[in-house]
Amino acid sequence: MNAIAFTDVRKNYGDVLAVDGLNLTVEAGRTVALLGPNGAGKSTSINMLLGLVRPSGGRIEVFGHLPDEAVARGEVGAMLQSGELIPELTVMELVDFVRRLYPRPLDLDEILKMADLSDLVKRRASKLSGGQTQRVRFALAIAGAPRLLVLDEPTAAMDVESRQRFWASMRDYAAGGRTVLFATHYLEEADENSDRVIVVAKGRVVADGTAAQIKAGAGGYTVSFTLGGQPAAGLDALPGVSAVEVSAGAATLRTTDLDATVTALYRGTSLEIRDLKVTGADLEDAFLALTRES
């Protein structure tokens, strides 16, 4: 069962094509990152997923329903990119109000604990710090026990420690077999907190897979070792290898499948491998390469 399905989804604002033929599906139970630079169309896609923005074309389904229906059935909870609370109300009043709007909400205590708010229940929203406000907004997003949780750059206003606590809360929530989609332009966040990364740029999907696959897709890894006088023939036929360079007795292989290449190097050749060194194209490089190409 797909939690999310975008089919040829487009959205233009006048001349600006914010989303340009987006196709993607997300299986229920996954935690997926939507990674892309500012202006890539992440928020527009998320707002269409939530029924807040109407697509100019294409179709979106959430658990097989149109976004509006899924929202009305209480299957979706979300933290939008920006939004304030009602300043006169306390944390508890806000959370309890929103949870009661859903047919099968979480227990109040459970929400407060998961969002790390147990010490702030009586605090008015106007007296919360930026990070605390984000935690309340997270609490509102999970209050109704939605099967799909959507987070649009949720950690933007947080310091490092709050970030870590935030992602721990998110993983707690996701652990019950729930689906999470979050947008970010931080590479490490996507890498560390999702089991799949969808890279978008200029309103299109430019890469899709695990963080490791994405790294590999954009140049992958470099494996180098001392070859000495041994023959270099056959190295380019090893699994995963896309390029071979030999100079001054040193071989450098570029590979998209590090494990297969190294295994084959040791087991599939009779070469004597010394000084083996692996360098990964880091995600930063991969990301820049991907988003530049498009």
Added chain:
Amino acid sequence: MPNYIRIEALRMLRNKRYIVFVVAFPVIFYLLFCNVLGGETAPGGIGASAYLMVSMSAYGSLAASIMSTAVPWAQERQSGWLRQLQITPLPNRTIILTKLAAALLLTLPSLLLVFLAAVLTQDVSLEPGQWIGLVPAMWIGTLPFAALGLAVGSLVPPDTAQPAAMIGMFGLAILGGLWFPVDNMPTTMQAIAHALPSFPYADIGWHLVAGETPPLQDVVTILAWTVALGAAAVLAYRRATARA
């Protein structure tokens, strides 16, 4: 919906501006005016303290219904709270119906406080039948003002809604004769007062207090305003909540 009305009422009761302008002002001015004009006879031959009871509770209810709608609603649209609600199962129409219900609820403190002050400190006494007519008339009569406030909140951002609400509130109150009786005004001003919703609203109250049946024209004028402003509020709300 009770859950939502409760939240809306709670936040307004914690709002200083609401407490000052809407809850405290009418009853304080009522007592001040009574102190000055106490024994005199007001237009329509009723005692000043009974006349002023209607004037000040009318002002308070009018102010309450505009203040609890226009600015908070404009703020919610701008701050993103509306979007937060739109991604919950709460239906769109429940939002505006709740705002209306909460506005009606929030007129009660000023209304009842002025009535109470009139009875307890100014010895105003009406027949039970008069109270039974007066309280609901003064209460339900605030509908066009709540609709006006909601329309303003749907149409303009908070920094425009703020002065608009103040001007609407005091403009309607003064021009409608709630602060100074229209009988002492030039005829043009009287004609203006009769065309506004605020004068007929209070006029119904003044007649009831005098033991008379309110003129049909008052009822017709206020109904017409309720329909017109109600329609404006619904249209403006649709526009404000339309998906981009």
